[in-house]
Each structure stands twice: as structure tokens, then as C-alpha cells.
Amino acid sequence: MFGLRPAFPGGVRLPAVERHDSDALIRQMAFASLLRLPLRQHAGAASVAVVQPGDEVMRGQLLARAEADTAVPLHAPATGRVVRISAQPDGDGAAVGVIELAPAAGDTQEEITGRPLDPARCSPDELLRAIGDAGLVGLGGEAGSTHERLVRARAGGARVVVINGIEGEPGQARVPALLLRHGPDVIQGLRMVLRVLQTERSLLAVESHDGEAAGKLVQTVGADCGLTLRVLPPRYPQGAAGLLLRSLASNGADLNRAEAVVFSLATIAEIGRLLSRGWVMTDQLLTLSGDGLDKPGNYRVPLGTPIAFALAEAGARGDVERVLLGGPMRGKAVAGLERPIVKATTGLVAVAAGSAAGVPEPMACIRCGDCVTACPVQLHPAELGLLARRGENEAMFTDWYLDRCIECGCCSYVCPSHIPLVQMFRAARLQQRRLQRLAGEEVPA
Amino acid sequence: MMPSSHLLSLRGAPHLHADSAVPRLMLHSVIALLPVSVFAVFLFGLAALATVAVAILACLLAERVCGPRSALGDGSAILTGLLLGLSLPPALPLWMVAFGAFVAVAVGKHLFGGLGGPAFHPVLVGRVFLQAAFPSAMAQAWVAPLAAGRATELPATSLALPFLTPDAPYDGISGATPLSALKAGEAGEPLLSLWLGTVSGSVGETSALLLLLGGLYLVYRRVIDWRIPAALLGSVALFSAVLHAIDPERFPAMMTALGSGALMLGAWFLATDPGISPTTRRGAWLYGLAIGLLVVVIRQFSGQAEGVMYALLLGSALTPHIDRWTRPKPLSEGVEE
Numbered sequence: 001m002f003g004l005r006p007a008f009p010g011g012v013r014l015p016a017v018e019r020h021d022s023d024a025l026i027r028q029m030a031f032a033s034l035l036r037l038p039l040r041q042h043a044g045a046a047s048v049a050v051v052q053p054g055d056e057v058m059r060g061q062l063l064a065r066a067e068a069d070t071a072v073p074l075h076a077p078a079t080g081r082v083v084r085i086s087a088q089p090d091g092d093g094a095a096v097g098v099i100e101l102a103p104a105a106g107d108t109q110e111e112i113t114g115r116p117l118d119p120a121r122c123s124p125d126e127l128l129r130a131i132g133d134a135g136l137v138g139l140g141g142e143a144g145s146t147h148e149r150l151v152r153a154r155a156g157g158a159r160v161v162v163i164n165g166i167e168g169e170p171g172q173a174r175v176p177a178l179l180l181r182h183g184p185d186v187i188q189g190l191r192m193v194l195r196v197l198q199t200e201r202s203l204l205a206v207e208s209h210d211g212e213a214a215g216k217l218v219q220t221v222g223a224d225c226g227l228t229l230r231v232l233p234p235r236y237p238q239g240a241a242g243l244l245l246r247s248l249a250s251n252g253a254d255l256n257r258a259e260a261v262v263f264s265l266a267t268i269a270e271i272g273r274l275l276s277r278g279w280v281m282t283d284q285l286l287t288l289s290g291d292g293l294d295k296p297g298n299y300r301v302p303l304g305t306p307i308a309f310a311l312a313e314a315g316a317r318g319d320v321e322r323v324l325l326g327g328p329m330r331g332k333a334v335a336g337l338e339r340p341i342v343k344a345t346t347g348l349v350a351v352a353a354g355s356a357a358g359v360p361e362p363m364a365c366i367r368c369g370d371c372v373t374a375c376p377v378q379l380h381p382a383e384l385g386l387l388a389r390r391g392e393n394e395a396m397f398t399d400w401y402l403d404r405c406i407e408c409g410c411c412s413y414v415c416p417s418h419i420p421l422v423q424m425f426r427a428a429r430l431q432q433r434r435l436q437r438l439a440g441e442e443v444p445a
Numbered sequence: 446m447m448p449s450s451h452l453l454s455l456r457g458a459p460h461l462h463a464d465s466a467v468p469r470l471m472l473h474s475v476i477a478l479l480p481v482s483v484f485a486v487f488l489f490g491l492a493a494l495a496t497v498a499v500a501i502l503a504c505l506l507a508e509r510v511c512g513p514r515s516a517l518g519d520g521s522a523i524l525t526g527l528l529l530g531l532s533l534p535p536a537l538p539l540w541m542v543a544f545g546a547f548v549a550v551a552v553g554k555h556l557f558g559g560l561g562g563p564a565f566h567p568v569l570v571g572r573v574f575l576q577a578a579f580p581s582a583m584a585q586a587w588v589a590p591l592a593a594g595r596a597t598e599l600p601a602t603s604l605a606l607p608f609l610t611p612d613a614p615y616d617g618i619s620g621a622t623p624l625s626a627l628k629a630g631e632a633g634e635p636l637l638s639l640w641l642g643t644v645s646g647s648v649g650e651t652s653a654l655l656l657l658l659g660g661l662y663l664v665y666r667r668v669i670d671w672r673i674p675a676a677l678l679g680s681v682a683l684f685s686a687v688l689h690a691i692d693p694e695r696f697p698a699m700m701t702a703l704g705s706g707a708l709m710l711g712a713w714f715l716a717t718d719p720g721i722s723p724t725t726r727r728g729a730w731l732y733g734l735a736i737g738l739l740v741v742v743i744r745q746f747s748g749q750a751e752g753v754m755y756a757l758l759l760g761s762a763l764t765p766h767i768d769r770w771t772r773p774k775p776l777s778e779g780v781e782e
């Protein structure tokens with residue numbers, strides 16, 4: 001398409017994406033009877049609760065405030081009563097506080113209206129503060145504080161805002177919904193980010209299946225804020241920021257990688273949607289997909305909604321065998337359906353029994369090199385796999401650069417012997433981080 | 446209603462897999478070899494059929510004896526047997542065929558750790574073993590193509606008893622394959638019959654055209670890396686064209702060099718075996734180039750008529766080194782988001 005080629009090494013061609021009119025649909029999900037709101041829902045420090053059990057709270061009211069730079073404030077997704085604040089284990093075994101909120105009966109989901117902001121009339125600092133106060137995190141999967149990201153980008157002299165309109169996982173359809181239903185929000189959000197960074201250059205990157213929708217948006221509203229469009233041929237994992245910048249740079253985009261800052265389309269749209277109405281982050285736009293659902297599609301899900309409730313709302317059938325947070329390439333299979341949807345959730349997949357049956361037993365490595373060709377960061381998964389099997393974890397890092405693995409899963413995807421390569425690499429990296437932590441080193445979570 | 450949490454399956458991501466699996470790779474290779482196998486039976490009759498069948502059976506037996514129980518299902522023993530059978534002279538005593546095939550799998554494969562382990566192609570190990578153990582049989586057990594009665598009777602030598610008939614009376618009439626004729630300074634076969642394959646030679650090596658088609662099928666199915674045969678054949682073409690230009694009397698023309706001997710079988714079906722070829726694309730070019738050069742050198746300047754087997758063995762010995770030279774450099778910048 002347009003003679004453009006994905007210009008990062010490797011990657012895989014997943015089955016082609018077909019877009020339907022229904023992809024632009026966004027359904028509002030009802031409240032569950034109990035919302036569970038962890039004090040840490042993103043990549044960063046936990047926030048500190050400012051409510052007590054028994055408190056009545058209004059939708060949009062502050063529940064926990066951010067004290068560290070990497071923390072974000074948390075707001076009530078619904079008007080209701082704080083039932084309990086408990087400590088529960090998070091994924092890594094550490095304890096994290098959870099606010100349990102019972103929405104009031106008959107709550108209409110009306111948002112408390114704060115002060116709507118107009119990017120043209122606000123100072124950059126005012127906008128930056130509002131982004132922080134809204135509790136926003138990166139919605140493309142990275143899930144760090146958006147406020148902190150912008151502060152760092154400004155200090156680092158970012159000149160070009162790249163909007164990442166590439167779906168992070170197969171099966172997701174957030175991009176068409178955002179482009180077609182939230183076009184004005186995307187433009188508002190972009191104006192705000194441009195104002196914060198005091199720059200005017202921006203670029204929207206999408207894959208060819210979303211080229212038409214993106215073209216419409218850029219033509220109708222994007223032209224007057226200097227937004228240009230780049231349509232790239234599909235290739236997984238092109239949505240990874242570093243790879244996207246590579247693809248853009250070598251496809252002729254006038255782009256200095258050091259000057260670019262990448263935000264996901266969902267983040268930009270959410271900045272615009274919330275700030276221009278004076279709202280705060282209380283829900284999450286998610287694609288619920290998979291063959292275990294009768295009503296798959298895009299849903300706006302209140303934060304804290306239990307996964308079981310969200311799946312039931314999307315018509316989950318009785319034969320759901322596996323539930324993935326995120327998507328099928330990188331998504332973690334969840335162990336407990338009572339776990340809540342949080343700010344870091346990017347999607348939900350319900351896999352029906354049978355469709356994933358017969359995962360073949362791994363066979364010996366035949367040294368075909370398919371994984372080497374597929375690795376987008378040019379590691380040597382086959383060699384790393386042999387080392388992992390022998391338990392030589394040290395060499396995986398010192399000689400074969402496992403620290404640069406982005407865990408995209410391409411190696412496991414292509415392996416004809418069905419060797420669980422990325423699965424072994426994740427385990428080795430986890431162990432490495434724990435050892436470093438035991439040795440007293442600073443290790444990002 | 447939804448199942449309760451304790452029934453959920455917790456396998457790690459990715460939860461998708463490309464449509465590829467080892468048994469399917471083997472199946473495609475066998476399919477690619479079908480035309481040339483059928484042609485071989487047409488050309489050499491019962492002798493070809495028996496050679497291939499015995500080779501496959503002996504490989505399966507060795508796999509069963511030496512390998513894990515599950516290994517029979519992956520199809521690799523069948524492919525090894527088929528390839529070995531196709532690379533042998535048609536009138537070779539069948540007990541030698543069985544012996545060589547057993548050695549190919551037992552020694553060439555399982556002594557090196559089984560599937561994915563061997564540094565040298567098991568088929569080549571089997572063939573080298575036969576060449577070393579029974580040099581006169583390997584050099585003489587040719588039969589004339591399209592011989593009368595080929596459909597009903599085996600050559601007398603095929604049924605020779607093990608070790609009891611050391612100097613079996615080989616069918617002398619077609620003692621010369623095109624390459625050995627060239628080596629001896631005689632006139633070669635016409636180019637057309639050389640490419641069609643209506644000449645004397647190993648069971649499945651005569652028809653360059655059908656082997657080429659099979660190879661292209663494997664490229665289309667993405668079973669093999671096209672760079673390896675491209676580099677290998679290109680290299681043979683280049684070096685033989687240069688030699689032919691220097692001395693047309695002594696060195697065969699490029700198309701003759703490309704169409705004869707084990708070259709096509711070796712380039713498309715043996716050199717491309719993932720276990721013995723380099724893992725990177727740059728490495729594939731180097732590897733093919735080196736083997737092509739070796740083929741021409743051995744054919745033209747050694748006492749051997751055919752050099753593909755030794756060139757492939759030397760080429761796979763280079764593989765670990767090529768892999769080290771062409772090891773990919775990881776991207777330097779972070780790619781988080």
C-alpha cells in the first residue's frame with residue numbers, strides 16, 4: 001500500500017484485519033453491584049486513600065490522591081458508598097489496598113461536571129495540572145502516569161507528537177471507534193498535548209485497515225491543527241513505540257527519533273474527552289472479543305467492574321475456558337474472574353473451550369531460524385531457548401541481550417516445534433528482576 | 446453462565462500460533478518429492494520403487510529403535526528415507542540400501558541428539574557411509590533408463606545377499622552417468638534429456654526439471670529459504686560459466702553443470718535442511734555461495750565425478766561459523782510503550 005513497508009526487522013504478519021461498521025459502536029456498560037478499585041491500577045506508585053469505609057461518595061469524587069510522581073489520583077466511578085478498604089495481593093505477591101464501592105441504586109452515570117478547559121485559553125501548566133488531576137494513564141498498554149510522561153517529554157525537548165493509532169493486539173477494535181466516534185475528542189486532546197509541549201508538529205500513524213477512517217478525521221478536523229497522517233502496512237508488533245518510530249522514519253516521515261514523543265490514540269482521545277468536559281477518569285474503553293462472547297465489541301466499562309460482570313454483559317457463554325487481559329499475543333490469562341477492570345486494562349478476550357484445544361507438545365528445536373527472522377529487536381530466540389532449558393540464565397543476559405526483549409511473542413508464534421520461547425524468557429526476566437531486587441538494586445516494576 | 450474461576454486455563458501468552466508445525470513441514474517436503482519419485486519409477490521401474498521403499502522402511506525401523514516413541518509421528522524418518530533412496534544408484538543391492546538408511550537415522554540423526562541435533566544431514570551421513578563401505582557398488586550400480594522389462598523384474602544385483610556377493614555383476618551397459626562420462630572426457634548427454642531426466646543416474650536425481658518444480662513448491666509453501674538454492678545454484682552457474690569460458694573443451698557449459706548429478710536434489714532438498722543451514726538471511730547467501738564453489742571445484746579438479754555430497758558436508762561444517770559471523774545485532778534503543 002502506497003509502496004510503504006514496515007521498516008523494523010522481523011515481526012509477523014497476522015491474519016488480515018477486516019473492519020465492520022459495528023467496530024465503531026461503543027456500548028455503555030452498566031454498574032456491577034460492587035466495584036473494586038485497587039490503589040495501584042497502573043505502572044507506578046500506589047495512591048493514598050482519602051476516604052473511609054462508610055463514606056458516601058459522588059461520581060467523580062477523589063478517592064485516593066497521588067503522593068509520588070509516578071502515582072495518579074483515583075476517583076469514584078459511581079455515586080455510592082465505600083463498603084470496605086482491604087489489602088489484597090497484586091499480581092507480584094505484594095499487598096495493595098483495594099477500595100470497595102457499592103454504587104447507589106438507580107445511579108444514572110451522570111458525570112460530576114468540573115471546569116471544562118479550552119486548550120486555546122489555558123496555560124500549558126494549567127493543562128498539565130488538569131491532566132494530572134484527572135488521573136490519566138497511558139492507555140496503549142504502557143499504563144504510566146500521563147502527567148509524568150508529559151513532564152519528562154517537555155524536559156527532554158520533545159518537538160513532534162506521534163499519535164499511535166495502531167491496535168496493540170489482534171482482535172481489538174478501539175482505533176476505528178475512537179477515530180469515528182471520538183474524532184473531536186482526539187483533536188481536542190491533541191491540541192492540549194501540543195500546547196503543553198509548546199510545539200505544533202504532530203503525526204497520526206495507523207495501519208492500512210484503519211486508513212480510511214483516519215483519512216476522514218484528518219481531512220475534516222485535523223487539517224487546521226497541522227495533523228498529518230501516515231498509513232502503514234499491518235505488521236505485528238508495529239504498535240510498540242520504538243518500532244513504530246522506526247517504521248515512520250524509514251517510510252519518509254520527517255522525524256527525528258530523539259524529538260518524537262509517542263502517545264496512544266486512546267490516551268489522546270481520553271485527554272480531550274475528559275478535560276474539555278471537566279471530567280476525570282472513571283471508566284475505560286475496551287474491546288471485548290473472543291469466540292466465547294455473544295455480544296463482542298467496544299464497551300465503555302466503569303473502573304472496578306469485575307471481569308465476570310463485564311463478560312456476562314457481553315454475552316459470555318458457558319463454555320468460556322480462558323480469559324485474557326489484553327489480547328491473544330501478549331495477554332495474561334486471568335486466574336480469578338472477580339478481579340476488576342483497571343486503568344491498565346487494554347482489552348478482554350474470552351476464549352471458548354475447544355478453540356484453543358490441542359496445544360501441541362513442544363518438540364525439539366530444529367534450528368530453522370524462523371524465530372530469529374521474526375524477532376523485531378533482532379535477538380536470537382533459538383539460542384536463548386537452549387540456554388533457558390539448560391538453566392543458564394546469566395548468559396541469556398550477558399551474552400544474548402535478553403534485557404532487550406519486548407516480550408511480543410513473535411518467536412513462540414512462529415516456532416514450528418511449538419517451543420514456549422517467550423514464556424521461558426518471561427520467567428527468566430522475572431527471576432532476574434527478583435534477584436536484582438534481593439541484591440538491593442533499583443529495579444523498575 | 447460463566448464457569449467458575451478454578452476451571453480457567455492459565456497458559457502463558459501468546460495464545461495464537463502461526464499455521465506451521467514440524468510434521469507439516471515434513472509433509473510438504475514429501476509432496477514436493479512426489480513428482481520426481483513417480484518419474485523415477487517410470488524411468489527405472491521396480492528397482493527405483495524397491496530402493497525407495499527399503500530406504501524408508503529401514504529409516505522407520507531405526508527411528509523406532511533409537512528414537513523416542515513419539516518421534517515416528519513427526520514424519521522426519523519418512524523424509525530421510527525418501528531422500529536417501531532417491532540419491533542412490535538404482536541397482537544398488539537392497540541390503541546395502543537398508544544398511545545405509547539405518548546408519549543415516551541411527552548414527553546420522555540419533556547419535557547427534559535426534560531431530561534438530563545433527564550438524565550434518567543424516568541423508569548425507571548415510572550416503573557417505575555407503576560410499577566408503579561399498580565404493581565399487583556405489584560407482585557401478587547404474588541401470589539404463591527406460592530399460593525393457595523394468596516394470597516386472599529387479600536387476601540381479603538388487604537381491605544380492607549381504608556380504609556374500611562382493612563383486613556382483615553390475616549392469617555394464619550403462620556404466621556411465623552423464624557426469625562420469627564427462628569426467629572421462631566422453632561426450633555428454635544432450636541438454637534436453639539431461640534436464641528432463643531421461644538419462645542414467647541415481648534414482649531421483651536425473652530430472653533437474655521436476656526437482657526444480659518441487660523446490661519451487663517448497664518456496665511457495667515457505668518451507669525452505671529460497672536464498673539457499675538461489676545462492677547455491679547461482680554460485681555453481683557463475684563458477685562453471687567462468688571455467689567454461691576459459692577452456693570449453695575441458696569444462697562443461699553452465700546449463701550442463703546445473704542440470705546434472707545431485708545438484709538439484711542437493712540444492713533444494715538437502716542444503717535447505719534447517720538443522721544444517723545458517724539461521725540468518727545473510728548467512729544463507731554465504732552458505733549457498735560456499736557450497737556452489739565447492740561443488741564446481743570437486744567436480745572439475747578432483748578424482749570424483751560428483752561433488753555435491755562432499756560440498757554439502759563441508760558447507761554444513763561451515764554453518765556454525767557463518768552463524769557466528771552473521772549473528773544479528775539487537776536494536777539498541779528501547780522499544781517500550
